Amino acid sequence: DIQMTQSPSTLSASVGDRVTITCRASQSISSWLAWYQQKPGKAPKLLIYKASSLESGVPSRFSGSGSGTEFTLTISSLQPDDFATYYCQQYNSFSKLTFGGGTKVEIK
């Protein structure tokens, strides 16, 4: 199975900060990576797919990059609504989908 490792597990930041979250795959997944945002008690929300494609309706301050085994999610200017937990997910191996462990973005 493909393992997905996110770092950091927790991130403290202030409104207006530029935030970067990293996701590493245990083997190459090309660009078959998605990012989700989840708030407490809510379902995850799709932000990015195919590593860098922004889902419709998602603010442009969110961006994704990378290919192969290393990927990043960047929030260019953190807003109050962005404090949440973020997950990456690989879909290169469609018969065994896997998520990263999550990164919680907290208020500094």
Add this chain to the structure above:
Amino acid sequence: EVQLLESGGGLVQPGGSLRLSCAASGFTFSSYAMSWVRQAPGKGLEWVSTINASGGSTYYADSVKGRFTISRDNSKNTLYLQVNSLRAEDTAVYYCAKADYGDYSTFFDYWGQGTLVTVSS
């Protein structure tokens, strides 16, 4: 508007069974693969199972293979998950999620609100 509404969760004893349902609306259900994803209390997301659009192909996580069965009724726009031989570690919120493709699951563009399964004596 796409809507996914799960039901069927509850409190069950170890070794027990439940059938989870997910009623879909707002899209052509029979054209898309569907999945179940779970989240244990305070933990991350875990993919559980996927079924393709026609229902002819199914995929399972190793942790549930042989105990859980995914199915769908395209005439009723409904996804199911039969969960048997439940263990304490199956306690989680179970989400149904829509893929953006028919033959297999890719990323999930829509999610339900989840249904809680608690396994405890």
